[in-house]
Amino acid sequence: MSDYAVELIGVSKSFPTSKGEQIAAVDRISLSIKHGEFFSLLGPSGCGKTTTLRMIAGFELPTEGEIRILGESMGETPPYQRRVNIVFQNYALFPHMTVYGNVAFGLEMDKIPSPEIRERVTEALRLVRLPGMEDRRPKQLSGGQQQRVALARALVKRPAVLLLDEPLGALDLKLRKEMQLELKHIQAEVGITFIYVTHDQEEALTMSDRIAVMSEGQVLQLGTAAEIYESPLSRFVADFIGETNFLDGELETVRDGLATVLVDGTLRLSAGSAASDLRRGQPIILTVRPEKISLHSRQLDGAVAGQIEELVYIGTDTRYQVRVSEGSRLVVRVQNSGSADQAGFRQGDRVYLTWDPAVARILVR
Amino acid sequence: MIAGCATRRGRGSLLLRLGKTALGANAWLIFAFLYIPILVLIVFSFNDSRSVAHWTGFSMDWYLRLFSNEPLLRAARNSLVIAGVSTLAATAMGTLTALGMDRYPFRLRSSFDAILYLPIVIPEIVMGISLLLFFNLAFFPLLQALLHFRMTLGVPTITVGHIAFNIPFVYVIVRARLVGFDRTLEQAAQDLGANEWRTFWRITFPLLLPGILGGALMAFTLSLDDFLVTAFTAGTASPTMPLYIYSLVRRGVTPEINALSTVLLAASMGLVVISLVLQRRR
Ligand SMILES: Nc1ncnc2c1ncn2[C@@H]1O[C@H](COP(=O)(O)OP(=O)(O)O)[C@@H](O)[C@H]1O
Ligand SMILES: [Mg+2]
Numbered sequence: 028m029s030d031y032a033v034e035l036i037g038v039s040k041s042f043p044t045s046k047g048e049q050i051a052a053v054d055r056i057s058l059s060i061k062h063g064e065f066f067s068l069l070g071p072s073g074c075g076k077t078t079t080l081r082m083i084a085g086f087e088l089p090t091e092g093e094i095r096i097l098g099e100s101m102g103e104t105p106p107y108q109r110r111v112n113i114v115f116q117n118y119a120l121f122p123h124m125t126v127y128g129n130v131a132f133g134l135e136m137d138k139i140p141s142p143e144i145r146e147r148v149t150e151a152l153r154l155v156r157l158p159g160m161e162d163r164r165p166k167q168l169s170g171g172q173q174q175r176v177a178l179a180r181a182l183v184k185r186p187a188v189l190l191l192d193e194p195l196g197a198l199d200l201k202l203r204k205e206m207q208l209e210l211k212h213i214q215a216e217v218g219i220t221f222i223y224v225t226h227d228q229e230e231a232l233t234m235s236d237r238i239a240v241m242s243e244g245q246v247l248q249l250g251t252a253a254e255i256y257e258s259p260l261s262r263f264v265a266d267f268i269g270e271t272n273f274l275d276g277e278l279e280t281v282r283d284g285l286a287t288v289l290v291d292g293t294l295r296l297s298a299g300s301a302a303s304d305l306r307r308g309q310p311i312i313l314t315v316r317p318e319k320i321s322l323h324s325r326q327l328d329g330a331v332a333g334q335i336e337e338l339v340y341i342g343t344d345t346r347y348q349v350r351v352s353e354g355s356r357l358v359v360r361v362q363n364s365g366s367a368d369q370a371g372f373r374q375g376d377r378v379y380l381t382w383d384p385a386v387a388r389i390l391v392r
Numbered sequence: 393m394i395a396g397c398a399t400r401r402g403r404g405s406l407l408l409r410l411g412k413t414a415l416g417a418n419a420w421l422i423f424a425f426l427y428i429p430i431l432v433l434i435v436f437s438f439n440d441s442r443s444v445a446h447w448t449g450f451s452m453d454w455y456l457r458l459f460s461n462e463p464l465l466r467a468a469r470n471s472l473v474i475a476g477v478s479t480l481a482a483t484a485m486g487t488l489t490a491l492g493m494d495r496y497p498f499r500l501r502s503s504f505d506a507i508l509y510l511p512i513v514i515p516e517i518v519m520g521i522s523l524l525l526f527f528n529l530a531f532f533p534l535l536q537a538l539l540h541f542r543m544t545l546g547v548p549t550i551t552v553g554h555i556a557f558n559i560p561f562v563y564v565i566v567r568a569r570l571v572g573f574d575r576t577l578e579q580a581a582q583d584l585g586a587n588e589w590r591t592f593w594r595i596t597f598p599l600l601l602p603g604i605l606g607g608a609l610m611a612f613t614l615s616l617d618d619f620l621v622t623a624f625t626a627g628t629a630s631p632t633m634p635l636y637i638y639s640l641v642r643r644g645v646t647p648e649i650n651a652l653s654t655v656l657l658a659a660s661m662g663l664v665v666i667s668l669v670l671q672r673r674r
Binding site (some may be wrong): 115 | 547574576577579580582583584585586587590594595598599
């Protein structure tokens with residue numbers, strides 16, 4: 028058996044446009060997804076997530092490259108012979124069948140004897156916490172319940188890999204949060220590899236073992252939630268995942284992995300973990316997350332001086348916008364650990380900003 | 393100014409009331425115009441005398457007589473056989489054509505679509521004549537020359553004619569149903585292990601069935617009371633119900649014809665209602 032549940036090797040997919048040209052929906056993607064992993068494809072709408080998933084499921088054939096499932100090259104294997112199952116965004120429940128009929132469908136196709144079908148359907152409905160709904164029609168269920176039926180229908184087949192295409196996209200926020208946790212639990216319980224498509228970065232960060240951030244058909248960065256959040260390799264990834272500050276500047280010096288950056292010709296900032304191939308004077312972007320910055324009222328060694336232009340109280344945090352030079356602003360988030368009147372700073376206050384140089388990243392412009 | 397306004401409003405509401413009354417009256421007139429002849433026909437099918445103008449008393453005699461009228465029963469059987477066979481054939485062909493047109497995009501598809509709709513608006517008499525010419529000038533001579541088989545107009549040719557005008561109706565109804573069809577349902581079935589064949593029979597077909605049945609009932613109804621195409625393709629030996637009624641009428645109207653027409657009317661209306669109900673169901 029292969030080390031990986033799913034491998035994509037240089038996979039591309041082009042579609043013909045109405046003008047007769049080819050447009051690449053997926054562009055030379057290579058991924059290796061491990062057994063039992065919760066793997067997310069994350070990216071904005073139209074970046075090729077669904078197309079990637081549909082190629083794994085077998086609904087689309089790659090125009091280039093190879094897809095392997097459990098080490099076996101799929102070639103033109105039709106969907107009904109692949110050991111993967113998909114949960115569609117619109118659920119695609121069969122309207123002319125009951126919940127039982129829907130969940131049993133895949134087992135009937137496998138010619139499983141009916142006592143076993145009954146047992147497994149009951150078990151699957153218990154797993155998604157929908158017992159006693161066997162005789163309902165999909166139309167008689169709420170969105171969240173339909174979602175669970177779709178999940179049960181796919182899981183009951185015990186696939187090697189479960190593909191989920193924005194499965195929570197149609198649910199309201201509260202239900203979505205609940206289902207995120209529940210999906211995690213279900214995955215832990217069944218131990219099946221999940222490939223999860225979402226455009227919601229928070230969802231991907233919460234649920235995934237590893238995330239592939241996609242843009243325009245390509246994988247920009249692959250890593251754990253922490254790696255992607257803490258060490259984005261490009262402006263796109265840093266911007267797409269969470270909130271962040273960008274400062275355009277020039278590289279002055281690099282010493283022991285610590286870089287000094289000149290911003291706006293006056294501001295000298297340091298940042299860690301700079302790539303080794305950076306040159307002096309190279310235009311770069313310095314990025315630092317708002318919650319990594321501390322605010323002080325006294326001048327400290329190496330602190331950046333600034334003035335509070337705007338502040339917004341958002342419950343757990345207060346979000347400050349601080350002017351640090353003529354053309355540059357930094358957003359700072361400070362947790363409200365004390366009582367409200369202790370929160371300290373007011374609009375117009377002079378403040379000093381510090382951060383651990385290791386948490387600031389340097390990106391090539 | 394104020395007075396002017398008031399008058400205008402007064403005149404307006406008067407006009408409005410008149411308009412409403414006129415519209416109401418119009419509706420009643422149209423109903424009367426459409427249904428009084430049919431009502432009269434039905435009423436006199438229960439008349440206790442040969443007259444279709446003077447009511448003398450209630451009787452079911454004319455209906456009973458229908459069932460002992462040999463030529464009539466033959467015509468009825470012809471009608472049912474033709475309607476049955478042409479419905480089956482037209483439904484199969486119309487459905488397959490609709491599926492093909494829906495699933496396989498090709499250049500000129502919309503033109504082909506229009507061509508398939510066209511027979512619905514082609515004057516029936518043109519269709520009748522063209523079928524007659526086709527059989528007499530092309531099909532029969534060819535059959536004679538190739539297989540030395542002599543064939544004349546009759547039930548088979550009527551059936552072919554009915555299949556021809558029924559296909560577009562089935563096509564239109566099934567195509568409409570396919571427009572709202574969610575293709576991801578078929579993909580879901582394939583994902584769950586159903587090959588193309590099982591996907592068709594377990595998913596596509598059951599979901600299209602109301603449309604297919606609706607189309608079939610429409611075809612059956614149209615075939616049952618078709619006159620023009622039938623008249624051109626029937627020859628002399630084998631009349632259908634509408635042809636038979638027409639031949640009776642030429643010899644004079646009796647309540648027997650009323651009774652027969654009432655039976656046909658009831659059958660057609662029943663089928664149309666079922667067809668509409670089926671099409672509305674999702
Ligand atoms: N069947 C198709 N025909 C033509 N273009 C397509 C087709 N499917 C997807 N695309 C195009 O490919 C790109 C990626 O689409 P998709 O994979 O659905 O993105 P995502 O799921 O990330 O929103 C889009 O620009 C989309 O318009
Ligand atoms: Mg998508």
